[in-house]
Amino acid sequence: MGQKIAIVLFNLGGPDGPDSVRPFLKNLFSDPAIIRVPGPLRWFLARLISTLRAKSARANYAKMGGGSPLVPETLAQAEALEKAVKARPGYEQAEVKTFLAMRYWKPFVKDAIAEVRAFKPDETVLLPLYPQFSTTTTDSSLQAWKDAGGGPAKLICCYPDAPGFIEAHAEAVLETWQAAGAPEKVRILWSAHGLPEKIIEDGDPYQKQVEETVAALRPLLPDNFEHSICYQSRVGPVKWIGPATETEIERAAADRIGIIVVPIAFVSEHIETLVELDEEYRDVADELGVPFYLRAPALGTRAKFIDELARLTTELLQGHEPVLAARTTGCLVACPACPRAPYGGCAA
Numbered sequence: 001m002g003q004k005i006a007i008v009l010f011n012l013g014g015p016d017g018p019d020s021v022r023p024f025l026k027n028l029f030s031d032p033a034i035i036r037v038p039g040p041l042r043w044f045l046a047r048l049i050s051t052l053r054a055k056s057a058r059a060n061y062a063k064m065g066g067g068s069p070l071v072p073e074t075l076a077q078a079e080a081l082e083k084a085v086k087a088r089p090g091y092e093q094a095e096v097k098t099f100l101a102m103r104y105w106k107p108f109v110k111d112a113i114a115e116v117r118a119f120k121p122d123e124t125v126l127l128p129l130y131p132q133f134s135t136t137t138t139d140s141s142l143q144a145w146k147d148a149g150g151g152p153a154k155l156i157c158c159y160p161d162a163p164g165f166i167e168a169h170a171e172a173v174l175e176t177w178q179a180a181g182a183p184e185k186v187r188i189l190w191s192a193h194g195l196p197e198k199i200i201e202d203g204d205p206y207q208k209q210v211e212e213t214v215a216a217l218r219p220l221l222p223d224n225f226e227h228s229i230c231y232q233s234r235v236g237p238v239k240w241i242g243p244a245t246e247t248e249i250e251r252a253a254a255d256r257i258g259i260i261v262v263p264i265a266f267v268s269e270h271i272e273t274l275v276e277l278d279e280e281y282r283d284v285a286d287e288l289g290v291p292f293y294l295r296a297p298a299l300g301t302r303a304k305f306i307d308e309l310a311r312l313t314t315e316l317l318q319g320h321e322p323v324l325a326a327r328t329t330g331c332l333v334a335c336p337a338c339p340r341a342p343y344g345g346c347a348a
Helices: 018-030 038-061 071-088 109-119 137-147 163-179 197-201 206-220 245-255 271-288 305-317
Strands: 004-011 093-102 121-126 185-195 227-231 258-263 293-295
Touching: 004 038, 004 071, 004 137, 004 163, 004 258, 004 305, 018 038, 018 121, 018 137, 038 197, 038 271, 071 093, 071 137, 071 305, 093 109, 093 137, 109 137, 121 137, 121 305, 137 271, 163 293, 185 206, 185 245, 197 206, 227 245, 245 271, 258 271
Parallel strands: 004 093, 004 121, 185 227, 185 258, 258 293
Antiparallel strands: none
16 A cells, blocks of 8 residues: 655635634734734734724625635645646555645634544645745744644745746746737736735745745746736735835836736735735726736646645655755745744755
């Protein structure tokens, strides 16, 4: 009998219906990795924010059938990944099973842990569907895994420049561009979820890794493309990293150049792509007279992306360290929250 391999997919999660919108938001803003204030104040703020935002959030989720498509999309990725791992040399006879471990709504990390225990794998791989490492995403999910009693596992902490991930994004951009008639003058807006500046100043490598992703992509695209990294989804009064995606849309309007918006840190379609990018920012672009507004799709089950995840997984299983970052280059910053110790991160 072949080896039993469990692959745990970390992701944000999303409400599965109108009644779960408020508790989803409450869970999100209760996370100390998201709101970094003492517990009692954070719980108060989480209740307040979730109450204030619930109505508008329900309206946005209603546009997608009442709930988030993120879990169904992740299930499709999980199924594709199982097949891709079994297609790798030496893993044809392995019993490969994927488990969803969502941070803020069902199926929660603790649910995945119970299912993994019942499966009794020989090896467990933790695979975040966050390509760029952040204390607010991967590290938060890893902490939830530890807090819920997750067993020994190997971690792929990040893959911001992994070849298949990069090639899949380039494919998506080129297909979007060509479907629009391959306009000669175009600016790519590489739009990533934003973070408060303070989190980056405290050593979070997310922004540097977003920049690393874009740097790896640029050589695969036409020389005449212009490029701008920007950040979306700002909430609250604190100062966030920039420039904001909306600001870059305004700049494109002033420069009279069309844009292709690429969700560079999201691998699944969800509220930030289907509503924020496809509706809200498109409206801004139309109102300002941007010559054209195109949006490249999230990677989803694109073959090169799934095959890259399978490669990272199997190469990790062939290694010897209990925690291993499958990176093609060293980290650009040393992150205190990096799961590898000491603080040297994944540097080669």
